[in-house]
């Protein structure tokens with residue numbers, strides 16, 4: 001990105017970009033193969049459908065050669081990793097389609113960390129995790145931290161910003177750290193997306209669902225994964241904000257977030273998406 005391009009990327013530019021990518025998802029309904037965890041399957045598929053994409057939860061190794069090449073993007077998520085599924089993840093990630101990785105609870109075990117690092121070496125377009133996951137991946141270790149919370153983060157997204165940058169440089173992938181502010185970086189530029197509500201952390205697999213949405217946006221914009229990831233995170237966060245207006249707690253937010261994602265219009269997206277290039 002040259003200096004001229006940077007200057008054009010004001011908040012209004014991001015709003016228009018988010019709307020154009022969401023509109024393209026709706027128009028083209030990209031097919032997204034999801035090799036994802038058992039907890040997330042329902043919300044990830046429903047989030048993709050509400051946004052206009054076509055989800056397919058296909059994880060048999062024997063189906064990858066026929067199915068994956070016909071997909072517009074692949075989503076790999078290690079949340080309920082088992083030895084049986086790892087070969088499918090490897091194969092789907094290696095099928096030549098743009099793909100994204102969600103390293104759920106990367107520090108849960110040596111097995112999971114090794115699997116994440118092996119998958120990362122297959123060059124996802126984007127890796128999206130919470131702060132604890134990105135810190136662990138960047139460190140390539142399973143720390144004996146007393147505050148380890150499994151799939152939940154025990155850090156703020158800003159705590160993982162430097163780790164995200166170094167992980168992006170070492171892996172060649174765009175790295176997105178979610179949280180109160182979502183940071184998205186290719187190691188050089190950093191973009192912050194500030195949409196969302198804290199209650200989203202109280203719904204299981206919202207992180208998994210937003211990573212699925214990133215895959216749909218990457219299917220539309222494979223040559224600019226940084227922009228695709230930032231816009232997907234902001235759009236999902238905005239759906240959370242609008243959904244929260246009618247919600248009493250996590251269960252109703254889950255429903256209203258999906259409805260809001262489906263109902264987003266140009267005015268809402270261009271006026272409320274909050275994305276900015278960080279200095």
Ligand SMILES: Nc1ncnc2c1ncn2[C@@H]1O[C@H](COP(=O)(O)OP(=O)(O)O)[C@@H](O)[C@H]1O
Pocket residue numbers: 129130131151152153178179180181182195196197198199200201205206207208210233236237
């Ligand atoms: N404190 C917060 N304020 C606003 N949005 C948040 C907050 N924490 C998380 N989110 C949003 O919730 C979604 C899931 O993020 P996160 O909880 O970090 O992931 P995970 O579920 O993988 O731990 C993202 O869209 C993120 O932007």
Ligand SMILES: Cc1ncsc1CCOP(=O)(O)O
Pocket residue numbers: 037039040079080104151152204205206207208209
């Ligand atoms: C609770 C849980 N356990 C294994 S996968 C999973 C879901 C994690 O979802 P998220 O990373 O979006 O919180």
Ligand SMILES: [Mg+2]
Pocket residue numbers: 102104105129130151207208
């Ligand atoms: Mg997660």
